[in-house]
Amino acid sequence: MTRFRKSSLVAGVTALALIIAAPADAQFGGIVYDPTNYAQNVLTAARSLQQINNQITQIQNQAQSLINQARNLANLPTSVLTNIQQDIDRTRALITQAQQIAYRVQDIDQVFSQRYPAGSLSGTSSGTLVSNAQTRWTDALAAYQDSLRTGATVTGNLDGTRDQSSALITASQGATGALQASQAGNQLLALQTRQLADLTAMVAAQSRAAAIQAARVAADEAQGREQTKRFLAPGAGYVPQSVSLFHD
Structure with a gap:
């Protein structure tokens, strides 16, 4: 469920960036606003967020694997x-x-x-x-x-x-x-x-x-x-x- 929400968020951000990219360049109070550049930055941030999420998932899998290995290496407490x-x-x-x-x-x-x-x-x-x-x-x-x-x-x-x-x-x-x-x-x-x-x-x-x-x-x-x-x-x-x- 968490992974689905993250994917939806990335998709929403990407769509918003594309919408924003439609108008021409504008200037507000001496500051030049470039929608295309802004959209590219948003897409880059979304991809970075997705990469971070993937890395977090890999770390979680590695941690679970280490826990399983530790269980497999645990000695039996009972000895006769x-x-x-x-x-x-x-x-x-x-x-x-x-x-x-x-x-x-x-x-x-x-x-x-x-x-x-x-x-x-x-x-x-x-x-x-x-x-x-x-x-x-x-x-x-x-x-x-x-x-x-x-x-x-x-x-x-x-x-x-x-x-x-x-x-x-x-x-x-x-x-x-x-x-x-x-x-x-x-x-x-x-x-x-x-x-x-x-x-x-x-x-x-x-x-x-x-x-x-x-x-x-x-x-x-x-x-x-x-x-x-x-x-x-x-x-x-x-x-x-x-x-x-x-x-x-």
């Missing part, structure tokens, strides 16, 4: 990255606290060579066989406990996941610029990554417990065969003896 990192650290701590058999390949190979041998047990003493069986039982029990602890920790993270996702969704919907929306999206991706990490830890703990139990069963079967073989070995196995239950 610290909480996400803390949740991941708790899950990682459970992995490093694994009992009996750790999650390191070196430790697994060493333990299996001692307590879960794949070869013959003929050269292993009876005392060592019994001790290894007891230790394998402890391994399985500890693995199940670790699995339960991991499950409890992952379940405890669900409340934090709900609060964090709610805060990020609210912040994303109220974002004033592209940067804030992008940062909210990145934090939501980080939250999903933490959920995947929890799921990975849970699956790893359950698989570890199942694998240790299966290895224990296989080792106990091998030990049972070896002990039965020794028990039935001629001359070196079991020798029956007379036992007196009553004494005179």
